[in-house]
Amino acid sequence: xxxxxxxxxxxxxxxxxxxxxxxxxxxxxxxxxxxxxxxxxxxxxxxxxxxxxxxxxxxxxxxxxxxxxxxxxxxxxxxxxxxxxxxxxxxxxxxxxxxxxxxxxxxxxxxxxxxxxxxxxxxxxxxxxxxxxxxxxxxxxxxxxxxxxxxxxxxxxxxxxxxxxxxxxxxxxxxxxxxxx
Ligand code: RP5
Numbered sequence: 090x091x092x093x094x095x096x097x098x099x100x101x102x103x104x105x106x107x108x109x110x111x112x113x114x115x116x117x118x119x120x121x122x123x124x125x126x127x128x129x130x131x132x133x134x135x136x137x138x139x140x141x142x143x144x145x146x147x148x149x150x151x152x153x154x155x156x157x158x159x160x161x162x163x164x165x166x167x168x169x170x171x172x173x174x175x176x177x178x179x180x181x182x183x184x185x186x187x188x189x190x191x192x193x194x195x196x197x198x199x200x201x202x203x204x205x206x207x208x209x210x211x212x213x214x215x216x217x218x219x220x221x222x223x224x225x226x227x228x229x230x231x232x233x234x235x236x237x238x239x240x241x242x243x244x245x246x247x248x249x250x251x252x253x254x255x256x257x258x259x260x261x262x263x264x265x266x267x268x269x270x
Contacts, residue, residue, distance in 0.1 A: 099154040100130040102225050105146065105172070107135050107162035111185045115161045117215050118183070121222035125239050127229060130155075136167035143168060147175035157225040161218060163187035166195035173208040181224055182210045183217040 102122055106115045115131070122129045136143050150158060156178055160169035163185030173180035184195035192213040199210040211221040223240070230237040258266050 118218040118222040166198040181221040
């Protein structure tokens with residue numbers, strides 16, 4: 090019903106991945122955005138197995154209210170680049186490590202985009218996925234002061250964690266320090 094639909098929170102970030110095998114990495118991006126209260130959607134969109142669906146997603150994302158796409162893929166990794174080619178909104182690529190070549194194949198594929206089709210490439214695997222989420226949030230925070238405050242709080246927690254870790258290291262001494270403890 091129209092009244093119900095108007096209350097729906099539209100996703101602002103679209104997280105897409107080439108395969109369900111990318112999920113364990115890409116869910117890290119979703120978790121960061123959820124923590125920052127950024128509305129998101131998570132979809133499986135394969136450049137090679139569902140090329141028409143990929144184009145449809147890229148063509149319609151902006152009109153559906155998506156402001157940034159985070160695209161993760163491994164291997165030849167065409168999804169992020171092709172999505173960046175079709176849409177005008179920012180696309181952030183995450184290279185998935187996969188079972189061979191350590192993710193360098195996907196990373197090189199993403200950083201070799203030709204002039205005119207910009208794809209921001211954030212890195213490989215979990216750190217790449219988390220940083221893609223933080224970068225997406227930074228883009229959105231330019232027009233959202235309360236998100237900017239939440240991002241600042243995220244940094245505060247990070248800083249406090251490092252200071253706590255250092256405090257523990259000093260307390261027990263490096264000879265006895267257990268980083269997992
Ligand atoms: C890519 O191929 C996907 O992004 C995935 O990283 C990789 C392997 O996919 P599966 O064979 O595991 O489905 O398109």
